[in-house]
Amino acid sequence: MRRFAGVRMRFGVVRFPGSCDEVDALLACRRFADAEILWHRERDLRGVGAVVLPGGFSYGDYLRVGAIARFSPVMEAVTEFARAGGPVLGICNGFQVLCEAGLLPGALLPNTGLRFLCRQVDVRVGNPDTVFTHACARAERLSLPVKHGAGRFYAPDYVLDQMEAGGQIALRYAEGHNPNGSARDAAGVTNEAGNVLGLMPHPEHATDPLTGSTDGGKLFASVEQVENEAPVLV
């Protein structure tokens, strides 16, 4: 791990009203770097090197999942940060917010089985050349938990074709593990530039051997490594 001028990489984890996984996300980030909570009313990201939008039920999931959170003040700053190439990781509800905000293609619809799902699934790394997955090998299998009611990734076929061609389906449910009817088994997708990743499984809940898998840590470690290898202005 390289450090420049004593600058340690710092994650910012956004807390929306109704977020519930932000503390786990914060603790997961802190295994690999510094991390702090960013309140949804803030417009300043305080110089963080990466942003995490955590899971939960932001704004009560009113209207549609993720639909209201995208209008919160912090999302203006996150959008600007993402458009400038900053790494943004959206987990579960954070993924839904990123789709609603137009930072990721597609939408997340109610699970085909209509049930809220809470289980461990296997995903495969479809693209190890992203800021979030480069600590993984291609096709590496990761064991991560899912817990969601609206996790069915949908995009029109021509968009899915473009995404596949561009390596944007960074994570796929392993065969027989697609829990929600997601198109092309997409579990995690990036934007075209590859600096924004949204995924339904929860890597932050899979960083401690106590909970059965530490595979999720690889995503946070990937970001930390990339950010610390990038030149830092002091």
Place this chain on the structure above:
Amino acid sequence: MKVRVLIRPKEGILDPQGQAVERALPALGFEGVESVHVGRLVELEVADPARVSEMCEQLLANPLVEDYEVQVGAQ
């Protein structure tokens, strides 16, 4: 002006809620029911109904997966 917006899943997109209702009705003895779709109803009082479509595009519906219908002057 009272406006009513009907939002429904786009045709061709799997609607498991509609399917669940469709399967439940015959169990209660209601035969001959098909093509059930479940959507949302949003009622608004607006000064300028001409802007409701814009509201739908930007917030009330997700045009990628939902169709909407604006009814102006609804009772």
